[in-house]
Amino acid sequence: MVDATIWDQEITVPETVITYVDDNVVQKLPGGSTIKSISPHGASYWTRTARIQTLDAEGKDVSYFLKYHIQVSQGDVGKGMAMPNLAPRPIGWGVYAQEPDVYFFLCAFRDMTGDIPDPSSFPRMLAVMHKNGVSPTGKFGFPVTTYHGRFPQDTTKCDTWEESFSRSMSRFFELEEESQGFDEEMAQLRKALMEKVIPRLLRPMETEGRKIIPSLVHGDLWDGNASVDAATGLPIIFDACSSYAHHEYELAPWRPTRHKIGKPYVTEYVKHFPISEPAEDFDDRNALYCVRFNLCSSALYPGNLRFRNIVKEEMKNLIEKFPAGYEGNLT
Incomplete structure (x- = not known):
């Protein structure tokens, strides 16, 4: 909502x-x-x-x-x-x-019913899109600037997902601060998240022989941007802010309980596009990606600190879990 x-x-x-x-x-x-x-x-x-x-x-x-x-x-x-x-x-x-x-x-023009897509078919079709929409250059990012809401995203072409996501996070931390004002606690949490949590959760997917294939993602796939085609009964998505990204990034808007597309869709999706290794980090990666979406939500509502507080709590949880960063993963 x-x-x-x-x-x-x-x-x-x-x-x-x-x-x-x-x-x-x-x-x-x-x-x-x-x-x-x-x-x-x-x-x-x-x-x-x-x-x-x-x-x-x-x-x-x-x-x-x-x-x-x-x-x-x-x-x-x-x-x-x-x-x-x-x-x-x-x-x-x-x-x-x-x-x-x-x-x-x-x-x-596609006439829509206003309903949300069925969890039995929508995740499967989305997984096919992610598999088919492979970056032609092998790089993350996008050839042109795309917009998340009214905000231009950083779509710089990057060789690694860690770099691409870090650039995106930095951009939305800045936008959120411009909207809500400077907050000392927020600044400290941002530093720890960027320096410790992001390397710890993303770098293992691109080291020790592991590799992420950049997939075309919608980029803002909450229930407000998905419906059902009135003529065919099939799922339909719109208002994208596309980029070539880690396919799991698409699932971040399905985490908040305020959204109608949630856990059942995630459960079905991973049947068709397996979780990246290390699989045990999947839920924490999802939480990290969700921070990015909630930062955007906070930036959209100047003076309303609801989403900033949600972001703070999630960052605290992740920082507490991974205080030693990537280096702690090596011990």
Whole structure:
């Protein structure tokens, strides 16, 4: 669940963009398309979304989904290509001709029921996406900047998962402090987490002959970004902030009890994509990854310290468990 006050925050994308179809959007539509209408569709905390209704070259009704952002974000693109049955098919993306500060992402329209996906099929399909969506360069990160909510992520290409995740954590620690203000205890916990816990939990997966294959992840897969296709009954995911990451990273939003997608989904997922070695660290890695998501949640709600306090408690637990860091793993 999200804090209801999030709806009070201003959307920076001008409302006028959902009143007309820009020429650059028209150019992305299939040849012979005739536009019938554009109207607001769906709800978003950070941007504006619309449905374009058209007639194709044969006179058939075809709809498209349009998402806008003040900065370019192609997080949905790779996800759709890696698993076309799980994500709306990307059509195109670019910048508005009449609004040069507004970027758009155009994809196939998929009507959704509003239900969350079934735990018997969704984790299996997600595991297939992770296996198919392998980084073409073998590096972690992403070719373009993607956005977690309204925040640009650090998607720098990295050779190791430890470096990639550390950069992401540093970025969101900074964003959280900008939002909530400096806190001495938070600063001390951050230092210990970065210097001790992250090396202890991530480095063993990439040493002693072990290796992580960078997988394409959605990046923010809580129940608010997943539903069921009304036409097919199959799971569908959207609003990605993709990157090539450790596949277990995807499971972090399934840890908090406030979310509707939880433990049963994790249990089913690991049947289709095995836990990385050392397997005994799996739950602690999941807790660490969840810190990253809760940092983002804290940054989104200035003045609300609920998520900061959750982050603090989880960091304390991890630091208490691994005070000696990676070196302690060698003894």
